[in-house]
Amino acid sequence: MILASVMPLLTDYPYLALAPGLGLLFLFLIGRRPELGLYAIIFLIPFGNFRDLGGPLEKIKIHWLLALVLLLVLALRLLSDRTLMARFRSNLWPWFLLFLAISLLSTFFSDYKSNAAEQVVLTLVAIVFFALTISLTDKTGVTRHIPAVIAASVSIGSLSAVVGTLFHVAVFSEGDTFSRSTGGTADPNALAMQIIFGLPFVVFWLTHARHRLVKLLALAMLLINIVAMVGTFSRSGAIVMGLTLAILSFINVKGLTSRQLGLLFAGAAAVMLVGAAMVPQSFWERQATLVSSKQDRSLNRRGSYLIVARDAIVDRPILGHGPGTFRDLYTTSDWAQRYDKKGSTNRRFAHNTYLEVLVGTGLLGFFFFIALLLTAMRNLLRARRLFLKCDDGYHADQVLHYLVALCVLLLYLTMFSDVFQKFMLLSIGLSQVWLRVADTVAVEKAPVGAGPATTGFDYWPPLREER
Numbered sequence: 001m002i003l004a005s006v007m008p009l010l011t012d013y014p015y016l017a018l019a020p021g022l023g024l025l026f027l028f029l030i031g032r033r034p035e036l037g038l039y040a041i042i043f044l045i046p047f048g049n050f051r052d053l054g055g056p057l058e059k060i061k062i063h064w065l066l067a068l069v070l071l072l073v074l075a076l077r078l079l080s081d082r083t084l085m086a087r088f089r090s091n092l093w094p095w096f097l098l099f100l101a102i103s104l105l106s107t108f109f110s111d112y113k114s115n116a117a118e119q120v121v122l123t124l125v126a127i128v129f130f131a132l133t134i135s136l137t138d139k140t141g142v143t144r145h146i147p148a149v150i151a152a153s154v155s156i157g158s159l160s161a162v163v164g165t166l167f168h169v170a171v172f173s174e175g176d177t178f179s180r181s182t183g184g185t186a187d188p189n190a191l192a193m194q195i196i197f198g199l200p201f202v203v204f205w206l207t208h209a210r211h212r213l214v215k216l217l218a219l220a221m222l223l224i225n226i227v228a229m230v231g232t233f234s235r236s237g238a239i240v241m242g243l244t245l246a247i248l249s250f251i252n253v254k255g256l257t258s259r260q261l262g263l264l265f266a267g268a269a270a271v272m273l274v275g276a277a278m279v280p281q282s283f284w285e286r287q288a289t290l291v292s293s294k295q296d297r298s299l300n301r302r303g304s305y306l307i308v309a310r311d312a313i314v315d316r317p318i319l320g321h322g323p324g325t326f327r328d329l330y331t332t333s334d335w336a337q338r339y340d341k342k343g344s345t346n347r348r349f350a351h352n353t354y355l356e357v358l359v360g361t362g363l364l365g366f367f368f369f370i371a372l373l374l375t376a377m378r379n380l381l382r383a384r385r386l387f388l389k390c391d392d393g394y395h396a397d398q399v400l401h402y403l404v405a406l407c408v409l410l411l412y413l414t415m416f417s418d419v420f421q422k423f424m425l426l427s428i429g430l431s432q433v434w435l436r437v438a439d440t441v442a443v444e445k446a447p448v449g450a451g452p453a454t455t456g457f458d459y460w461p462p463l464r465e466e467r
Contacts, residue, residue, distance in 0.1 A: 112325045
């Protein structure tokens, strides 16, 4: 410890001398409360630009380091508590492993083996994150802590984006003549995606919190996220956000009295009028390009992605060209030269996650990827039915908001490429946790000898002590 603390003082990075001591304290904390490490990883998701250690350690990512420490802690715990293995059981494992197998097979036959192999490594990282989620999250985590972490981190990211737009802070925005908010991300569309995912958690606080102060905080978060969305100038983000707010309004309006409903509509109308007056004209002009008869270079370029993807799928429909190889295929096409932009790379994503999977791993990989997503959604639906059966309306509503968050995120991924989107992976893992929690609640409320609430291949029973 002394040597590790003194050595940085002799370099150009003396502040790293604090790292060993802080790291040791962190290890003690994580060893006792490993779920805090998972919460830290989730909190860092909206801050992709700030997840590196910096200096000579800039290639080391903080969330990967946290995951490594958590794996070590779990390995030590498994040695002393074999019952912990039950927490790893899930009906999602077959689809994850089959998708990994197809990715490996597709990489073997790929013309771009190096880039495809990098995607296989990312698939393994995604599986590790899934394993950490289902093993470290309990009822309190999925019902209280994780929703709070998601709402807070996304809102802080949105607040940084608003600051970047208002005060022209370069680190929180991109562009000079046409500035777009990025917050803690590297791309304004990524910020828009995170805002969309976080809205259901913020709205759940707003509609279900018991304390007025929490409701006011949730209202402030909601407004900050909406303003940040305007700053992204994302056309697809604005559309999906409008749909998300409409869905959330529909599912939450049933519990309101006529007086509350009137106040809600009046407040919404006032916010819309004020917002319409304050939103810059450039935002509306950009949105108008979606229905304009004029040619939009950006939209036309996205059309070229569909053509390249179609030809690639026809060429290798079963196993694809290797995971993550769409950019390699596009850069060699005639379309890349036609839409060449000075100072920008021609290695472009498909702006559609599902096309990325189809081109990369073919129909087989696409089938297992979709099966994984549908199984996660089914887990949430089954958990909600169990809560309703137990007359637990609060948690049934909370599961519904989780489901809305996942569905609108998957909708946005039809316009954005991110096969390993961390909020998506988190939702997949938490769907299993919710089913485990719902089954435990159902067993506790069932008559003696009734048995587990769910059976069969679709679900593995919870830990004995939870029953």
